[in-house]
Amino acid sequence: MTDWVQVRENGFAVPEGPPVRELVAELVGMLRSPDPGVRDRQAYSTLATWIDRGVLSEPELRALGDELVPRFADPEIQARTFVPLILDSIVTAGVFEPGWVPPFERWYVGERDLRGYDEKLGWLHAVAHGADLLGALGQHPAVEPVQMLRLGIGRLLTPTPYVFRDMEDDRLGYALAATLTRDDLTGNDVTDWLDPALRVLANPPAEGITPEVTNVVRTLRVLYVFADHGLRIGSAKKLTPIPRREQLKARLADVLRIFTPYWL
Incomplete structure (x- = not known):
């Protein structure tokens, strides 16, 4: 041994x-x-x-x-x-x-x-x-980036009793942002993966805000910050911008305003 x-x-x-x-x-x-x-x-x-x-x-x-x-x-x-x-x-x-x-x-x-x-x-x-x-795969040229974006929102929307507390929202928000730096994403690709979140948040359950809704909102707020400022990929010293960041930010704001109308 x-x-x-x-x-x-x-x-x-x-x-x-x-x-x-x-x-x-x-x-x-x-x-x-x-x-x-x-x-x-x-x-x-x-x-x-x-x-x-x-x-x-x-x-x-x-x-x-x-x-x-x-x-x-x-x-x-x-x-x-x-x-x-x-x-x-x-x-x-x-x-x-x-x-x-x-x-x-x-x-x-x-x-x-x-x-x-x-x-x-x-x-x-x-x-x-x-x-x-997810972030590593999302940046790999052999993987469809939209596939990873949909996987991320699918994880967030899956019902759970667990509210993120150990920086999970930051890690997943970063992975989504890294995937969104792909320059082969179209305008629709950058926004359409958010549609399931928009539908869920627009029809909240009668029992109140569920853990997965809280997790979605927190993670998308993190993603908004990356979209606004850029992110460091790997050990790079310079920030990498998200190519269609204004389009992404507008869509993220649409989603986030459902629960926080005073936000943005």
């Missing part, structure tokens, strides 16, 4: 001895651990760092993605929610498989456990972790 605490203390240098594939297999097993120290601080941190540094080859990254995707259906919440984080790293590193997208989409809108932090399990963060992958 590798001393992963020591690996972390050594700046995530690849330990000598075992082949990288064996080390990765060990980390993949640890990635579903209920112990957040093992899962997050050791397995995830090491894998993400190695992927970013180019330690894994393209075939190894593709194999890693293929191995992790079935975990979207895992019975353990922590196993499910750490898959999108690693896939985000893989896609950002330039490796992509179209077959990874449908399982992610099904999981993202269907996940019921939206807790951000659990005292025993640590960070779970399904919405935020999924948003990171």
Whole structure:
């Protein structure tokens, strides 16, 4: 068994001895651990760092993605929610498989456990972790950006008892904004994905404001800020503007005024 605490203390240098594939297999097993120290601080941190540094080859990254995707259906919440984080790293590193997208989409809108932090399990963060992958896919040329925009609004509108409290709205708002920087989006593409939110907010349930409505409003406010000011993509120092930002802002204002007529 590798001393992963020591690996972390050594700046995530690849330990000598075992082949990288064996080390990765060990980390993949640890990635579903209920112990957040093992899962997050050791397995995830090491894998993400190695992927970013180019330690894994393209075939190894593709194999890693293929191995992790079935975990979207895992019975353990922590196993499910750490898959999108690693896939985000893989896609950002330039490796992509179209077959990874449908399982992610099904999981993202269907996940019921939206807790951000659990005292025993640590960070779970399904919405935020999924948003990171959504943003990476939304910027990938092989993925239709509208597909990711619709996925984001679908996640927001799915009924839930959970009101975002751990910056999920910021993470998803950023992912939507990153997707909207695609220059192949038409004017209708930039606005039409918001139509489901407009319909839902225009017909509020009799019992009052539901958690998903609150989540929609908060996330779209975040998106409005990005549309107004631009956003930093990756490690870029300059802000990237959303190409059709005035059209987007006008539509966002239409949606947000339904519940907050004094806003904008």
